[in-house]
Amino acid sequence: MLETLRAKPNHIKQSVSLALTIVIFSAILFVWVSSRDARSREVEVREKTVTPVDGVSAMFDGFLAGLKERTSNALSPKKETPTSTSTDDFDLSGVVVIDQNATSTEK
DSSP, X not given: OHHHHHTSOXXXXXXXXXXXXXXXXXXXXXXHHHTHHHHHHHHHHXXXXXXXXXXXXXXXXXXXXXXXXXXXHHHSOOOOOOOOOOTTSOOOTTOOOOOTTTOOOOO
């Protein structure tokens, strides 16, 4: 195909090159215009994105705050409160304890 194009007169080669240039330019322009929305939202996404270091430090700060709260509650004197169940405590309602001495095996 390239050999047949080289054999053509100069004005045909210029027409083909101009047409090819317009097609390539149009394709690039189409991609650029269609990606305009994504480029405009890039700043919003960048502002909402949390870096991994910030995320880990926020989790660590939350862990330390919870730990300080629990230790301060443990060190402060217990006040008499009405019986209420705390959702933070370990739930033992589903635990079954099997005492080996209490089982009866008849021989």
